[in-house]
Amino acid sequence: MTFLKKVQNAKDIIKEYTSRYPKHAVALSFGKDSMVLVHLMKQAVGNVPVFAVLSNTEFPETLALRDKAIKDWNLNYKEYVFDNDTSKGVEDCCRTIKVEKFKEAVKDLDCWFSGIRRDEGFTRSDFEYIEDKDGLIKVNPLLDFTERDIWRYTAINNIPANPLYGQGYRSLSCKNCSAMEQDETETERAGRWKNTKFEGGECGIHTQSLRK
Numbered sequence: 001m002t003f004l005k006k007v008q009n010a011k012d013i014i015k016e017y018t019s020r021y022p023k024h025a026v027a028l029s030f031g032k033d034s035m036v037l038v039h040l041m042k043q044a045v046g047n048v049p050v051f052a053v054l055s056n057t058e059f060p061e062t063l064a065l066r067d068k069a070i071k072d073w074n075l076n077y078k079e080y081v082f083d084n085d086t087s088k089g090v091e092d093c094c095r096t097i098k099v100e101k102f103k104e105a106v107k108d109l110d111c112w113f114s115g116i117r118r119d120e121g122f123t124r125s126d127f128e129y130i131e132d133k134d135g136l137i138k139v140n141p142l143l144d145f146t147e148r149d150i151w152r153y154t155a156i157n158n159i160p161a162n163p164l165y166g167q168g169y170r171s172l173s174c175k176n177c178s179a180m181e182q183d184e185t186e187t188e189r190a191g192r193w194k195n196t197k198f199e200g201g202e203c204g205i206h207t208q209s210l211r212k
Helices: 003-020 032-045 060-072 096-106 147-156 163-167
Strands: 024-027 049-055 076-082 111-113 130-133 136-139
Touching: 003 032, 003 111, 003 136, 003 147, 024 032, 024 096, 032 147, 049 060, 049 096, 060 163, 076 096
Parallel strands: 024 049, 024 111, 049 076, 111 136
Antiparallel strands: 130 136
């Protein structure tokens, strides 16, 4: 699929599922992928509801981008904040407590939109465009985008990006569980929970039921 076809496919999915499920919203982490997704959704259907689940350990650069995006894009935005227990170290950072806060964010929704992509890492290779998890629909319009596609769309549309990407990060969460790229052979998400058994893995938002 060409880049332009991927963009059109994403817009078609967005139009269909925002129409099918009026109680919807898009999750925004202020990473490169979710910024592209929000831009695409605004292009396809207008000013959709947006929510973010953020910790008290976010990078200052992430919070600065949040403030800019909310203002410049006039976002219909709601934020949920949780406190990380940093005493347990990197391995437990942004895990169970984040999932619980995410459940709160989607409890009144029928459908939410995510910016995940298949090629980010081993945990996402078998995800589908549409996932039904205990009655909550998750839509992944960017699933077949590559990392290059994301940066291409970002450049073409002048989407603001977190400056931490320019410092060597490829995948961002909070400042405790994100690490810079260390080797060119690493997968994109290798910096998540670096040097733990969860390295390159998931916090649970995309693998667990958010209805339970």
